[in-house]
Amino acid sequence: MSKFTLALVAGASAAVGAATTAAIYGISKRQLPDETHTITAIPSPTRASPAAPAPLPVRRDDPSHPLLPPVDPSGVFQYGFPGPINDLxxxxxxxxxxxxxxxxxxxxxxxxxxxxxxxxxxxxxxxxxxxxxxxxxxxxxxxxxxxxxxxxxxxxxxxxxxxxxxxxxxxxxxxxxxxxxxxxxxxxxxxxxxxxxxxxxxxxxxxxxxxxxxxxxxxxxxxxxxxxxxxxxxxxxxxxxxxxxxxxxxxxxxxxxxxxxxxxxxxxxxxxxxxxxxxxxxxxxxxxxxxxxxxxxxxxxxxxxxxxxxxxxxxxxxxxxxxxxxxxxxxxxxxxxxxxxxxxxx
Amino acid sequence: MSKFTLALVAGASAAVGAATTAAIYGISKRQLPDETHTITAIPSPTRASPAAPAPLPVRRDDPSHPLLPPVDPSGVFQYGFPGPINDLxxxxxxxxxxxxxxxxxxxxxxxxxxxxxxxxxxxxxxxxxxxxxxxxxxxxxxxxxxxxxxxxxxxxxxxxxxxxxxxxxxxxxxxxxxxxxxxxxxxxxxxxxxxxxxxxxxxxxxxxxxxxxxxxxxxxxxxxxxxxxxxxxxxxxxxxxxxxxxxxxxxxxxxxxxxxxxxxxxxxxxxxxxxxxxxxxxxxxxxxxxxxxxxxxxxxxxxxxxxxxxxxxxxxxxxxxxxxxxxxxxxxxxxxxxxxxxxxxx
Missing domain, CATH: 3.40.570.10 (Extracellular Endonuclease, subunit A)
Structure with a gap:
């Protein structure tokens, strides 16, 4: 296979460097969650700071039809909006x-x-x-x-x-x-x-x-x-x-x-x-x-x-x-x- | 020289087609403008519709230092914001x-x-x-x-x-x-x-x-x-x-x-x-x-x-x-x- 490079790599930020090299990673095995334990984070898509996870109401008599979607795709914006930003x-x-x-x-x-x-x-x-x-x-x-x-x-x-x-x-x-x-x-x-x-x-x-x-x-x-x-x-x-x-x-x-x-x-x-x-x-x-x-x-x-x-x-x-x-x-x-x-x- | 193509060309819009094929182009020679005639369009950058051109005040005693910039680069937005639009x-x-x-x-x-x-x-x-x-x-x-x-x-x-x-x-x-x-x-x-x-x-x-x-x-x-x-x-x-x-x-x-x-x-x-x-x-x-x-x-x-x-x-x-x-x-x-x-x- 040809040789590709993920370019533009010099100078990984201090933040990532810290995460990468931090010596202490507390959890190597995690307890399997209870199947009924459906905590889901629902941050506001427009809020910049991390939002509080909140349990979602699921109709228990018919679990195949939750009242609300069980997921929140835009919640990733709590970690930053990916962009592209076009720097006007x-x-x-x-x-x-x-x-x-x-x-x-x-x-x-x-x-x-x-x-x-x-x-x-x-x-x-x-x-x-x-x-x-x-x-x-x-x-x-x-x-x-x-x-x-x-x-x-x-x-x-x-x-x-x-x-x-x-x-x-x-x-x-x-x-x-x-x-x-x-x-x-x-x-x-x-x-x-x-x-x-x-x-x-x-x-x-x-x-x-x-x-x-x-x-x-x-x-x-x-x-x-x-x-x-x-x-x-x-x-x-x-x-x-x-x-x-x-x-x-x-x-x-x-x-x-x-x-x-x-x-x-x-x-x-x-x-x-x-x-x-x-x-x-x-x-x-x-x-x-x-x-x-x-x-x-x-x-x-x-x-x-x-x-x-x-x-x-x-x-x-x-x-x-x-x-x-x-x-x-x-x-x-x-x-x-x-x-x-x-x-x-x- | 190698053969390049400006791809993605099929179906030029009716608008552009009309402009391209319109038979009547009234002006082939234009009168040279008077040098003191400095009409300049200053549309609002955020306004979507075409704005009215307005004459700019130029200090007549020192024409090398106009009171306002003689140009308005953002005025092109009257014809549309180029983007890129990222279609969220x-x-x-x-x-x-x-x-x-x-x-x-x-x-x-x-x-x-x-x-x-x-x-x-x-x-x-x-x-x-x-x-x-x-x-x-x-x-x-x-x-x-x-x-x-x-x-x-x-x-x-x-x-x-x-x-x-x-x-x-x-x-x-x-x-x-x-x-x-x-x-x-x-x-x-x-x-x-x-x-x-x-x-x-x-x-x-x-x-x-x-x-x-x-x-x-x-x-x-x-x-x-x-x-x-x-x-x-x-x-x-x-x-x-x-x-x-x-x-x-x-x-x-x-x-x-x-x-x-x-x-x-x-x-x-x-x-x-x-x-x-x-x-x-x-x-x-x-x-x-x-x-x-x-x-x-x-x-x-x-x-x-x-x-x-x-x-x-x-x-x-x-x-x-x-x-x-x-x-x-x-x-x-x-x-x-x-x-x-x-x-x-x-």
Missing amino acids: RSAASLTSAFDRAKRNPHWVAEHITPASVLLRNGDRRHSVFTEDDSIPEKFRGKLKDYFRSGYDRGHQVPAADAKWSQEAMDSTFALSNMCPQVGDGFNRDYWAHFEDFCRRLTSFYPSVRIVTGPLYLPKRDFDGKWRVSYEVIGHPPNIAVPTHFYKVIFAEDGRVGGNVSLGAFVLPNDVIHNDKPLKDFEVPVEALERASGLEFAGLLPPARRKRLCQEVNCSVIVKEYAERQKTMMSPPPTKGSPPATTITQR | RSAASLTSAFDRAKRNPHWVAEHITPASVLLRNGDRRHSVFTEDDSIPEKFRGKLKDYFRSGYDRGHQVPAADAKWSQEAMDSTFALSNMCPQVGDGFNRDYWAHFEDFCRRLTSFYPSVRIVTGPLYLPKRDFDGKWRVSYEVIGHPPNIAVPTHFYKVIFAEDGRVGGNVSLGAFVLPNDVIHNDKPLKDFEVPVEALERASGLEFAGLLPPARRKRLCQEVNCSVIVKEYAERQKTMMSPPPTKGSPPATTITQR
């Missing part, structure tokens, strides 16, 4: 939810406007990468986990989107806003151009909201079966390396109850050549929702939706700034062709 | 949380007592496997996904633990209580013996709580890197096949604030020979918490904890019932040796 974070530059099993965010939401991207009060040279102390130590990504991993600490909300204040920019440098990303050819290239595309949208829309996050997608294997497979970095291995990243873009027209131009994109965490059309990565938001287990636009009525890539030319630009603006304003080259519902990458 | 389920036989990305439960909690396991009102021949309608269609495991997958629909809370009522037993047959499990050699053999071990604990403890669930653990690959790799079944592929399963057992002494004998076990979703000692699968609960991203016993003080496998003989028994009882009551053979913090399987 609200910072100046972003709002996010964290995946404690993979040590990556589930999603990170941001907001940019024509004004916010013009302000220049933050400088990334004054920011430093930090561990997010708001996440319990055992579920927190660590700086040392990224060290020599071969992956960038890839911002989900880009630092460049938070130049409007140093504090806002600093808040993008918490590891809870990071995922391991391929550096050359992705984070430092195509992905950066894609982030630039998002910022340029503020030339056309007065308010742009972007949700970014990791995906772990299945791939058809040599035996015809579908498998999800991703690297895990760190010592012990504990931070997942996503196979893909998504962005959902809500470009708002600024009117109350106005139109929202919606675009969803899924890019592989891999080298992407600059000449690859961004539209190749466009997906229906519904497909992204199924793949991620998240819901992005459930409350946005169909009547208010427009398709972003039919309003603007969805393409990354590795050109001079002046030329970028020209390309952005040209009509979309393939207007009317919907994104494929199944994305295959060549 | 409370049934007669179990309480559970569901993983919408993997279409498996995160954990399923149950409670058994000497009385509950003696009652015989439910019969699995009267129960049928059902899809869980309480989970939104696009995140729900389907009966057809398991069909010819090669895996059992493996109960997390066993049907045999809910014989005290037919309704309770029926509620264990929802697919939200299932994971794909290897049948021969695991679900129908060693795992079943392990479930029997749990039931036999009610001969020694008046109240036993068990939390069961799937794991997706990393494995050291040929290149020395650690990878999580698991199959995904269904059409399109959408239900993850766990690499391992865990059980956390809380055996209560029945006293208010009394002692709790704690045992955590992690077993591979693979053939396990019947002669493999159950104790080989014992792990510190802290290690399981790190691996799963869940917390099982955070509110249980160390002083109340005992180690289950030092109180009873933690072993599965493939023998006659009478002989089982004898073995169960014998003192543990390796008393005092704590479980390894890193589990390797041979």
